[in-house]
Amino acid sequence: MKKFRQQFPLLGSSNPSATRHDQEKSVPGVNHAFVYFDNGATTQKPNCVIDSHQTFYQEYNANVHRASHALSAKATSAFEQARADVKDFINAKSSKEIIWTKGATESINLIANTLGHQILSPGDEIIIAVSEHHANIVPWQLLAKQTAAIIKVLTLDEDGRIDLANFERLINDKTKIVCCGHVSNVLGKVNPIEAIIAKAKAVGAVTIIDGAQAVAHFPVDVQALDCDFYLFSAHKMYGPTGVGVLYGKQVLLDAMPPYQLGGEMIKKVSFNQPTTFNVLPFKFEAGTPNIAGVIAFAQAIKFMKQFCHQDIMQYENLLIQHCYRALAQISQIKFVVRDVPDIPVLAFTVEGHHNQDIASALDSFGIAIRSGHHCAMPLMEYLSLSGCLRVSMAPYNTIEEIDYFITCLEKIIMASDSHLTVNGVTAKQHLQQSSALNSNDIIKQFAHLTGWHNRHREIMLLSKKLPRLASHDRHEQSLIHGCESLAWLVSRQDKQAIFYFQADSDARIIRGLLVIVLAAFNGKTAEQIQTFDIEEYFDKLGLMQQLSPSRGNGVLAIVEKIKALSL
Ligand code: PLP
Secondary structure, eight states, rough: OOHHHTTTTTGSSTTTTTTTTOTTTTTEEEETOOOOOOOTTTTOOOOOHHHHHHHHIIHHHHHHHSSSHHHHHHHHHHHHHHHHHHHHHTTSSSSEEEESSSSSSHHHHHHHIIIIHHOOOOOOOEEEEOOOOGTHHHHHHHHHHHHOEEEEEEBBBBSSSSHHHHHHHHOTTTEEEEEESSSSSOOOOOOHHHHHHHHHHHTTEEEEETTTTTTTTOEEEEEHHHHHEEEEGGGTSSSOOOOOEEEOOOHHHHHHHOSOOOSSSSSEEOOOSOOOEETTTTOOOSSSSOHHHHHHHHHHHHHHHTTHHHHHHHHHHHHHHHHHHHHHHHHEEEESSSOOOSSSEEEEEEETTTTTHHHHHHHHEEEEEEEEETTHHHHHHHHHHHEEEEEEEEEEEHHHHHHHHHHHHHHHHHHHHGEEEEEEEEEEEHHHSSSSOOHHHHHHHHTTHHHHHHHHHHHHHHHSSOOOEEEEESSGEEEEEESSEEEEEEEETTTTTOOEEEEEESSHHHHHHHHHHHHHTBBHHHHHHHOOOOOHHHHHHTTTHHHOOSSSSSSHHHHHHHHHHHH
């Protein structure tokens, strides 16, 4: 798959984060600055997709469908050709069945807000699986509330696929909608959607398949599946963000009311007669679409077509088998479900380690993986997990990258605190250093550190300085919402109206960050706390790239809670 990888500039040696991890430069076959294992969230983009945007804006930028000039004709023709390319890609019958949306999320919302309201009566049932992405849960929850319909939730078998026996027990004459993920974004297992579609049809239910995690990995034929709707996002298959597809059978789309209203989706607008709507597919495409994105998406499809599906599937299988086997050798690794996934998406936890700590430590080695609930909180609840780690790969990933990842993961698991040193200072020595740090001490401490790897180590060492909070101080009121891990904060104020904070977290990385943040706020008045510039502080520490407080990560939640308490 060398030819595949070569077309992704971000994965090449010119990658801007090439200096992030200076210490592991000599493992052959790996770009040490950057191993991207977060493809389930979004894939990287090949040159043709990147170039397509530039060509469009430089050479034929115009709005589509509306104008009679040549530029618009050229843009319209490329835009509609992209629709035809998607039609061929999933083997739909007609281009009229391909609706452009912003992404898989909007596609589901479109169906829920149109067909959902049209066909549901109180007491009717919607079936979804416990493993669905939030995008395929929340729209149905709101719809059920609005229509007094009932949601029935499918459980999984031990391998992590939808349990067909359970489905057979749930489905009945009241089932009006069955909406399942083709592949779980956490478990990487292909669901038995052919059987689900056939059984749903037998009771007259509408079938909707969320293919967001499928289309990049294996061929999809909507006519062979015979589902009513199939949807996905371009950005998970090498295309741009902000473009999605809703495939629907023409007869159903024709009968559905429009979703959003405005320009483009109308036939005639009048104050004297009823406004009439456009034909398919335009009836569902109000306003100016993401023209450059749609055209670039066609390039992504063209790019994928250069490679034989069989070769891609074979190579991805090689990657996943290799990764699964290597992880299985590490005794602390606990797979979320049993057996090798069907696509290269693998979920696991590391016994004795917080997921966020593992993910941030891997990031310090230049390896991007995911930790958390992966927008599948009900699945986490079902599996009795607070979250997990997810490695998701693409054909541009390599066996060498997996080996490097495994080596780094083993190092992280093995490293006991006494082995952690920063510029020759052990954790123990570190602990003996002053315990009452202020922001200037922290800034001095970070001043000599170069690279995220060393700064990350320093944060982990600082975590040792945080006294643990008593269990009676860990309650709902002290909980910091917005942190990926659990974190608590309590405050007290002395007679001079000076604030003192104590905090704790179950993740070491957050405990280290709490030391940094508390050093800035402890011993200050409310006014000093309110006016303290946290962004400038993080900038001075060299942490803005990874931990910018404005990014809505745990740091922001901690700072906001401190500020709220001081009011
Ligand atoms: N469905 C699944 C299975 C997904 O994995 C995702 C995104 O991760 C979505 C839906 C939502 O996709 P988007 O955010 O592109 O709308």
